[in-house]
Amino acid sequence: MNDAKHKHSSEQPTTRREMSRRQFLSYALGGTTAFMAAGVTIPMIRFAVDPILQPTGAGDFVKVVEESKITNEPKSFKFQIHQVDGWYESDIELEAWIMKDEKGAVYALSPVCKHLGCTVNWNADTRYPNQFFCPCHEAHYTKEGKNLAVAPLPLDEYKIKIESGFVYLGKVQPNQHVTK
Numbered sequence: 001m002n003d004a005k006h007k008h009s010s011e012q013p014t015t016r017r018e019m020s021r022r023q024f025l026s027y028a029l030g031g032t033t034a035f036m037a038a039g040v041t042i043p044m045i046r047f048a049v050d051p052i053l054q055p056t057g058a059g060d061f062v063k064v065v066e067e068s069k070i071t072n073e074p075k076s077f078k079f080q081i082h083q084v085d086g087w088y089e090s091d092i093e094l095e096a097w098i099m100k101d102e103k104g105a106v107y108a109l110s111p112v113c114k115h116l117g118c119t120v121n122w123n124a125d126t127r128y129p130n131q132f133f134c135p136c137h138e139a140h141y142t143k144e145g146k147n148l149a150v151a152p153l154p155l156d157e158y159k160i161k162i163e164s165g166f167v168y169l170g171k172v173q174p175n176q177h178v179t180k
Protein backbone atom coordinates (compact mmCIF):
# COMPACT_ATOMS: atom_id res chain seq x y z
CA MET A 1 0.00 0.00 0.00
CA ASN A 2 2.70 2.38 1.01
CA ASP A 3 4.67 1.22 -2.01
CA ALA A 4 1.80 1.97 -4.31
CA LYS A 5 1.35 5.41 -2.73
CA HIS A 6 5.04 6.08 -3.09
CA LYS A 7 5.02 4.99 -6.73
CA HIS A 8 2.01 7.16 -7.43
CA SER A 9 3.46 10.26 -5.85
CA SER A 10 6.82 9.79 -7.60
CA GLU A 11 5.15 9.50 -11.05
CA GLN A 12 3.05 12.65 -10.68
CA PRO A 13 5.86 15.24 -10.96
CA THR A 14 7.34 13.40 -14.01
CA THR A 15 4.03 13.60 -15.83
CA ARG A 16 3.62 17.26 -14.90
CA ARG A 17 7.16 18.04 -16.10
CA GLU A 18 6.57 16.30 -19.46
CA MET A 19 3.30 18.11 -19.97
CA SER A 20 4.75 21.51 -19.28
CA ARG A 21 7.74 20.86 -21.53
CA ARG A 22 5.38 19.76 -24.29
CA GLN A 23 3.23 22.81 -23.73
CA PHE A 24 6.23 25.09 -23.81
CA LEU A 25 7.41 23.55 -27.08
CA SER A 26 4.00 23.88 -28.67
CA TYR A 27 3.71 27.52 -27.58
CA ALA A 28 7.21 28.28 -28.84
CA LEU A 29 6.64 26.53 -32.16
CA GLY A 30 3.21 28.06 -32.51
CA GLY A 31 4.56 31.53 -31.87
CA THR A 32 7.42 31.10 -34.33
CA THR A 33 5.09 29.72 -36.99
CA ALA A 34 2.65 32.59 -36.52
CA PHE A 35 5.48 35.13 -36.78
CA MET A 36 6.85 33.53 -39.96
CA ALA A 37 3.38 33.17 -41.43
CA ALA A 38 2.73 36.88 -40.89
CA GLY A 39 5.99 37.74 -42.67
CA VAL A 40 4.96 35.71 -45.70
CA THR A 41 1.26 36.46 -45.62
CA ILE A 42 1.34 40.25 -45.50
CA PRO A 43 3.23 40.67 -48.80
CA MET A 44 1.09 37.86 -50.31
CA ILE A 45 -2.07 39.75 -49.41
CA ARG A 46 -0.65 42.75 -51.17
CA PHE A 47 0.03 40.62 -54.27
CA ALA A 48 -3.52 39.30 -54.11
CA VAL A 49 -4.99 42.77 -53.75
CA ASP A 50 -2.79 44.55 -56.27
CA PRO A 51 -4.47 43.24 -59.45
CA ILE A 52 -7.77 44.65 -58.15
CA LEU A 53 -6.08 48.00 -57.73
CA GLN A 54 -5.08 48.24 -61.35
CA PRO A 55 -7.14 50.34 -63.77
CA THR A 56 -9.83 48.08 -65.16
CA GLY A 57 -11.22 47.60 -68.65
CA ALA A 58 -9.41 47.77 -71.96
CA GLY A 59 -8.22 51.23 -72.83
CA ASP A 60 -8.52 52.67 -69.31
CA PHE A 61 -5.92 55.40 -69.09
CA VAL A 62 -5.53 58.00 -66.36
CA LYS A 63 -4.02 61.44 -66.92
CA VAL A 64 -1.01 61.65 -64.58
CA VAL A 65 1.37 64.52 -65.42
CA GLU A 66 2.50 67.00 -68.08
CA GLU A 67 5.08 65.40 -70.38
CA SER A 68 7.31 68.49 -69.96
CA LYS A 69 7.90 67.54 -66.31
CA ILE A 70 9.49 64.21 -67.24
CA THR A 71 13.29 64.04 -67.39
CA ASN A 72 15.92 61.30 -67.60
CA GLU A 73 15.89 61.12 -63.79
CA PRO A 74 13.09 58.87 -62.45
CA LYS A 75 10.43 60.78 -60.52
CA SER A 76 7.63 59.36 -58.42
CA PHE A 77 4.05 60.37 -59.26
CA LYS A 78 0.89 59.41 -57.41
CA PHE A 79 -2.44 59.21 -59.20
CA GLN A 80 -5.93 58.00 -58.44
CA ILE A 81 -8.17 55.53 -60.19
CA HIS A 82 -11.86 55.14 -59.58
CA GLN A 83 -12.76 51.54 -58.84
CA VAL A 84 -16.20 49.96 -58.99
CA ASP A 85 -16.39 46.56 -57.32
CA GLY A 86 -19.99 45.37 -57.28
CA TRP A 87 -21.87 47.84 -55.06
CA TYR A 88 -18.66 49.28 -53.68
CA GLU A 89 -17.01 52.29 -55.31
CA SER A 90 -13.73 53.79 -54.19
CA ASP A 91 -10.80 55.93 -55.27
CA ILE A 92 -7.47 54.15 -55.06
CA GLU A 93 -4.08 55.85 -55.06
CA LEU A 94 -1.35 54.30 -57.21
CA GLU A 95 2.27 55.27 -57.73
CA ALA A 96 4.54 55.20 -60.78
CA TRP A 97 8.19 56.04 -61.39
CA ILE A 98 8.18 57.98 -64.67
CA MET A 99 11.27 58.88 -66.72
CA LYS A 100 12.76 58.99 -70.23
CA ASP A 101 14.94 56.28 -71.74
CA GLU A 102 18.13 57.00 -73.70
CA LYS A 103 16.06 57.56 -76.87
CA GLY A 104 13.89 60.14 -75.11
CA ALA A 105 10.83 57.87 -74.87
CA VAL A 106 8.78 58.23 -71.70
CA TYR A 107 8.13 55.08 -69.66
CA ALA A 108 6.69 54.33 -66.22
CA LEU A 109 7.64 51.59 -63.78
CA SER A 110 5.56 50.10 -60.99
CA PRO A 111 7.12 50.60 -57.52
CA VAL A 112 6.05 47.13 -56.38
CA CYS A 113 9.13 45.00 -55.72
CA LYS A 114 9.04 41.67 -57.60
CA HIS A 115 10.43 39.81 -54.61
CA LEU A 116 7.61 40.02 -52.06
CA GLY A 117 5.79 43.20 -52.91
CA CYS A 118 7.37 45.99 -50.83
CA THR A 119 7.85 49.43 -52.41
CA VAL A 120 11.07 50.39 -54.21
CA ASN A 121 12.68 53.82 -54.16
CA TRP A 122 15.08 55.52 -56.57
CA ASN A 123 18.64 56.17 -55.39
CA ALA A 124 17.72 55.24 -51.83
CA ASP A 125 20.85 53.32 -50.83
CA THR A 126 24.40 54.63 -51.21
CA ARG A 127 25.64 51.13 -52.10
CA TYR A 128 23.46 51.14 -55.22
CA PRO A 129 23.60 54.62 -56.75
CA ASN A 130 21.20 55.36 -59.61
CA GLN A 131 19.24 52.20 -59.01
CA PHE A 132 15.84 51.32 -57.61
CA PHE A 133 16.25 49.82 -54.14
CA CYS A 134 13.86 47.80 -51.99
CA PRO A 135 14.48 48.17 -48.23
CA CYS A 136 12.73 44.93 -47.27
CA HIS A 137 15.34 42.40 -48.46
CA GLU A 138 17.67 44.67 -50.47
CA ALA A 139 16.58 43.85 -54.00
CA HIS A 140 17.90 46.40 -56.47
CA TYR A 141 17.09 47.21 -60.07
CA THR A 142 18.53 49.28 -62.91
CA LYS A 143 16.78 52.42 -64.17
CA GLU A 144 15.05 50.22 -66.75
CA GLY A 145 13.80 48.00 -63.91
CA LYS A 146 16.14 45.08 -64.57
CA ASN A 147 16.42 42.90 -61.45
CA LEU A 148 20.05 42.77 -60.25
CA ALA A 149 19.66 40.87 -56.96
CA VAL A 150 17.08 39.07 -54.80
CA ALA A 151 14.02 39.72 -57.00
CA PRO A 152 13.27 37.07 -59.65
CA LEU A 153 11.84 39.44 -62.27
CA PRO A 154 12.19 43.01 -63.57
CA LEU A 155 9.87 45.72 -62.21
CA ASP A 156 6.55 45.84 -64.05
CA GLU A 157 5.75 48.69 -66.36
CA TYR A 158 2.58 50.73 -66.87
CA LYS A 159 0.99 50.95 -70.29
CA ILE A 160 1.53 54.52 -71.38
CA LYS A 161 0.26 57.04 -73.90
CA ILE A 162 1.11 60.67 -74.51
CA GLU A 163 -1.76 62.88 -75.61
CA SER A 164 -1.95 66.69 -75.89
CA GLY A 165 1.25 67.03 -73.86
CA PHE A 166 0.12 64.81 -70.97
CA VAL A 167 1.30 61.39 -69.81
CA TYR A 168 -1.53 58.87 -69.38
CA LEU A 169 -1.01 55.55 -67.60
CA GLY A 170 -2.98 52.35 -68.07
CA LYS A 171 -2.70 48.79 -66.81
CA VAL A 172 0.45 47.30 -65.37
CA GLN A 173 2.18 44.84 -67.69
CA PRO A 174 5.48 42.91 -67.72
CA ASN A 175 8.54 45.10 -68.27
CA GLN A 176 9.18 46.06 -71.92
CA HIS A 177 12.39 48.02 -71.34
CA VAL A 178 14.71 45.35 -70.02
CA THR A 179 16.89 43.72 -72.60
CA LYS A 180 17.94 40.25 -71.50
Ligand code: FES
Nearest residue numbers: 113115116134137
Ligand atom coordinates in the same frame (compact mmCIF):
# COMPACT_ATOMS: atom_id res chain seq x y z
S1 FES B 1 10.15 42.59 -51.04
FE1 FES B 1 11.95 41.48 -50.66
S2 FES B 1 13.43 42.71 -51.58
FE2 FES B 1 11.64 43.74 -52.03
